[in-house]
Amino acid sequence: MQRKSLDVWVGLFIVIGVAALMFLALKAGNNSSFSLAKTYEITAKFDNIGSLRPQAAVKASGVVVGRVAEIAFDDKSYKAAVTLEMDSTYKFPKDSSAKILTSGLLGEQYIGIEAGGDEKNLAAGDKIARTQSAAVLEDLINQFIYSKAAEGKDSN
Amino acid sequence: MIGRRLLAGLGNTVRDYVESLGYATRTFFTMLGLSGGLLRRPRLIVEQLHFIGNYSLLIITLSGLFVGMVLGLQGYYTLNKYGASESLGLLVALGLTRELGPVITALLFAGRAGTSLTAEIGLMKAGEQLSAMEMMAVNPIQRVLAPRFWAGVVAVPLLASIFSAVGIFGGYLVGVKLIGVDAGAFWSQMQSGVDLWKDVFNGFVKSVVFGIAITFIALYQGYEARPTPRSVVISSLMIWWLDFMLTALMFSR
Secondary structure, X not given: OHHHHHHHHHHHHHHHHHHHHHHHHXXXXXXXXXXXXXXXXXXXXXXXXXXXXXXXEEEEOOEXXXXXXXXXXXXXXXXXXXXXXXXXXXXXXXXXXXXXXEOOOOOOEEEEEEOOOOOOEOOOOOEEOEEEOOOOHHHHHHHHHHHHHHHHHHHO | OHHHHXXXXXXXXXXXXXXXXXXXXHHHHXXXXXXXXXXXXXXXXXXXXXXXXXXXHHHHHHHHHXXXXXXXXXXXXXXXXXXXXXXXXXXXXXXXHHHHHHHHHHHHHHHHXXXXXXXXXXXXXXXXXXXXXXXXXXXXXXXXXXXHHHHHHHHHHHHHHHHHHHHHHHHHHHHHHHHOXXXXXXXXXXXXXXXXXXXXXXXHHHHHHHHHHHHHHHHHHHHOOXXXXXXXXXXXXXXXXXXXXXXXXXXXX
């Protein structure tokens, strides 16, 4: 009798512990780096990727359609070569364009894809030709200062 | 003359230290080697699991709840200054799964279960029960240390998970129910920001490492019949050092 109740209490402890672990894994965390969904890889070259990181989202119309798999520097074209892992349920035309965007004013950077009009779709290993680099804050400020300076000259 | 005595004292301390470190390591591996026999008597582990796991459950749950609630209050205070109070869920969950869950659980475990292990085995040693076992050809390392060790290794990760889960619930109570952060944003920001492998799994690995370290330190200190407070001090310092090393390895990228 004594043994039985001890077993029950220990069993209860294990169950609560495992339940807590499942809660952390399923409710609190996301398993984005561990998805079994089929993907296809495409590449895109950017002049400047800003602070884009691997695992950043790839979005079309604000919906996540893939992730950034790898970022490397291509010393032939002197551009950043970004490999995108696209969810294979989503297809995009061959002449789609990719932009590096920022969520919010200081938020994380992600890649936005705008669909083109080509009849053929992007397949594994294809390259996105039309890209737009990240907006670098310093460049924006410089542009702003120059345009202000130019305005000042005009008014004199 | 004084210089020479100082030098000899230093040498003696270092030699003692290395010697006890080597002895502890040997005991550790002896214990691991003798653990195979436990598979035939799992009841020994279950009994110890009840003794150190279930009895620590209450203090872990309550501490987790309060740590989560305090994290909710303090986090809201800072985040609200930047208009980012919706990130409260993310802050609470990341803080708990990565650091606070494993570390505070380990410290509480060292205080609650570690001390009782040290005292229990120290008493067995002082009462010569361990020697009596050896006389009866029962290896005390196998019969006394090993079941307690494995029970501790199983219990600490489970307790740490409970701590983190209850802490997130505490943060939810304060953040959403009391302060009025939007519940949807609380959970969705948490889910998009907490990674299963990088955060939850690494936190789990930390708690396993802490479990191994604290339980063995407590057992060894008892086996050598050293004072209980010493066991807590060594365990706590070990936890901080291990935590720093693991954090540097896991999250530095």
